[in-house]
Amino acid sequence: MFSPRTTFMPSAAALVLLAAVGMLASGCQQKQAENKEVIRPVKVVEIAKADTTRALDYSGSVRARTDMNLGFRINGKIVDRRVDIGQRVKPGDVLARIDSTDYELAVKRAEATLESAQKQVQTADLTRNRAQQLFDKNVAPKSQLEQAQLGYDQAVTTRDSAKSALDEAKNQVAYSDLKSDLSGIVTAVNADVGQVVGSGTPVLTVAVDGEKEVQIAVPEMDIAHFSTGKAVKARFWSDDALVLDGTVREVSGSADTQSRTFSVRVSLPNDPRVLLGMTANVAASAENTQPFVSIPLSALAEKDGQKIVWLVDRQAGTVHSQPVKIADFSDDGVRVADGLKAGETVVAAGTQFMTENLKVKLPDAAGQQAAAVPNGNAAAADVVR
Template identity: 65%
Template sequence: MFSPKATRMPISLPSIAVMTALGLMLSGCSEEKAETKEIVRPVKVVEVAGAGEARKLDYSGSVRARTEMNLGFRVAGKITERHVNIGDRVEPGDLLARIDATDYQLAVKSAEASLVAAEKQVDTTRLAKERAEQLFAKNVTSKSQLEEATLSHDQAVSTRDAAIASLDQAKNQVRYTDLKSDQNGIVTAVNADIGQVIGSGSPVVTVAVDGEKEAEIAVPEMDIAKFRPGQKVTARFWSDDGLILDGQVREVAGSADRLSRTFTVRVSLPKDQRVLLGMTATVETAGESERRVISVPLSALSEKDGRKIVWVVKRDTATVHAREIVVADFSGDGVNVTQGLQSGDIVVAAGTQFMSEDLKVKLPDTEALSAQAETQLVR
């Protein structure tokens, strides 16, 4: 009887090699899928140092006299003489300039002639009045004739008085052709010269009156609220590093300049012989006017949904997150931030356009961050 047996197929060596290779390929694909790595972007960052000092407001200006006179003629005319130059000292009564007085002298002669005629008319009407009074007393003339003579005399007297006033006015105009100083001071500007025809009241010479000096500065609108009349400030001078004076805000302009959009602030200075007119002064505010700010590079500033932000790196997860900030102003060092950052924050300093929320980044080593924090400018 026939008994079946299991038949074994011989396996050749090439078949074994193919199967082994196929197994290795499948295993490699599985491992490649399992080992897909998360994208980690290297970034340049800065570490925010502590804001140990407060930023002081300081603005440069010039030293001026508290009182400056823009002197001009009280009558119009052509300038024939000028006796002062910029920098000259003047005293009360000194002649500064003169205009042609010919027409005003002729006006005086005309007024004198009018006065003589008015006085003659007064004499004539006075005689007529006296005669009318005598005739009325003898009942020769009527009362109306006496009243008419009296009225004519009174009118002549008024005309004479007007002629006297006109003569005085004409003489004054002749005196006004001489421009004189009425204060001690220094000539700081000459606005008209010989041969120029000027109108009444036009500035010809500017005189800085001796006495108290002030520093005049221009303050932008974002800081003008920090300056108040009576506030104590400190004044430094470029010409002398050792010259430091305590000043006081005397006047704050009520409106901004139309062109510069800044407000004029005048600071009273104590008397000091070393302070000269025109010197450059830097005015610094006192402690109550200080603002604490942190400076970060301009490249770190971004905008999201209309808000100013920076990308801050979370240390434990090495991921970036957007944080809204309040920008005070811009400087040569970068952006001055008043709110949104604190000491120890790590801010992305470059490549902010590639950042997204929770993006994983690669930070530099700790020593590099520490070195950046030491050099980071914080005012």
Template identity: 50%
Template sequence: MRRELLWSALVGASMVLLAGCSQEKKADAKNEERPVKTVEVAAAKSIKQLDYSGSVKARYDVSLSFRVGGKILERVVNVGEHVKSGDLLARIDPSDYQLGVSKAEADLDAASRQVETYALNKRRAQSLFDQNVVSKSELDQRNLAYDQAVSSQKSATTALQQAKNQLSYTNLYATSAGIVTQVDGEPGQVVSAGSPVMTMALDGEKEVVIAVPETEISQFKVGKSVKAQFWARRDLVLTGTVREVAGSANAQSRTFNVRVSLPQNPDILLGMTATIEAQGDEPQSGFDLPLSAIAKVDGKTVVWVVNPTSSTVEMRPVSVGEFSATGLHVFSGVRAGDKVVAAGTQFMTEGMKIAVMGDDSGAVATTAGTNASASVIN
């Protein structure tokens, strides 16, 4: 009996001790500080740099076509060749147009002979009228016939000139000096008048064409100075000028074409890839945070802000926008000087005790520029 009582007392004491240890562990776990790295929120620069890629094009691209239809006999030039003004580019079969010239010449010859005949009749009628042999109406008829013959001769002369013009149009000549950039007509192909058979980039001014999203198009005005850099010539930087801003967005890409004129430079070739750098005209507000500091909680975009007094974290919803060179741009929800958890946000809970391991301030850089920005849904 005594042995049983002693055993019961020992078991009870053990349970009390175990319960005490469990409570101590729970208390320790609750008070345990989680080590984290933080970044300090810094204001973005007031002026945003805009970078867009494009390609070098000639200011004037001309589509060339025959002014008459027919079968192409010969193409004299190839893509990439440089031609001078007046150089022959292509020919179409002139046979039908040569026949047209021959017919017009015959018609003019017949009309000229008719004029001679009616001129003789007119003179005879005038002589007979002077002798009172024919009436005034007879003389008028001869004069009218002569006038009609002269009109027919003029029409035949015009028709001959038109036929010669049509014949000359069977040869396609370069209207200006430039480079052939595209060929759409080949020998043996039948083309109609006005159908493009060749495209030329005219010598002279060059420009870079870039596509700007609607969120940034207000930053580009005609006359604005920009910098142009070229992938093939990293050492070359030119100052360009915005020449044209499209009045409407492209139906597919929803971007606006902006044309930047470049100064003359022999090292710049058509088709080169260029980067246009422009300074924004409108001040930029907000902050840049690393992507690792941004979290999603219950569908909301949030950051975990450190309370330096209590060494705890609190969740703050933020409004985000474009990607930047250092992460993501935040418009609201934080202030300059706030410290936010830079990594491990998935482990954070409201009011969690933390121990700051070091301020990784280098992770938050001021905005230097944005490229073809991507929006993030708030």
């Protein structure tokens, strides 16, 4: 049996009405989303008061105050070397020797010359005495006596000269042995057996026992802070607990032609734990002519080609850009010469998301760790999530 069923068909007006209601609801939601402000949580740092001093730290090596560069006083070929690097020596020890054959022959020649000169003195003395006797008897003129006296004086002078030549030749033989004048440690060997060296050529270097010092190289920007008598601290890589009070003993008057740094020598107190060649750090302090403040590198941003930071207005809860002048970069961040002052708060991270007058959410008092620190660095606050 067929039963008729009524079918409902929406009219065009109803469809239009539904569409209008949907669009109105969507517009309201979009407008509501646009009216909702974006508040971004940030990590901030508070600028601490800048310190008027800064630390200077330079590394160097321990060396003896006096290094003897020993060389022969005569020319010759080295035939013997008796010491090695690290060996201790004392005064009078023979360190090396050169061939002395020619100098020994010179001694024999000088001895023969002296003997001949002594014979000449004897002959001249006999001639002078004979002339004196003849003059006393009025047999010979006075001029003959005077001539005999002059011959005797000349013979004596020749003998004295021969004596000096013999002494010099003997000295030359003695100089064939290179001896140490002071106690110390051999630190370098510059010539070896078989090498022909000239007089004065360094053959061995001996570090003299006694006071030790650290030699450091200081750039020209900081050399003005080092002067004779300045107190410094010396620390050693081999022992972190070893810290000695040092004193600047010498400051070079000119810079090295290659490194353009100035050599500074720091005297150390006598301590058996300090050995030659050890690496040391010399720490000193310097007065800042222009106090700097430090910020983390992450707090630095750039806007229109200029270095800026984002300052936080705590009362308004907004940020705005602040141009800064960079002094230099340090191990813990950036040193700012101008543009910031103590007590100001800057965004420490996420600067790429900052815009002018952006609303931000700051850490609460319990989570904030910003505080003034003695070296002028900014302290970071926790991120609020």
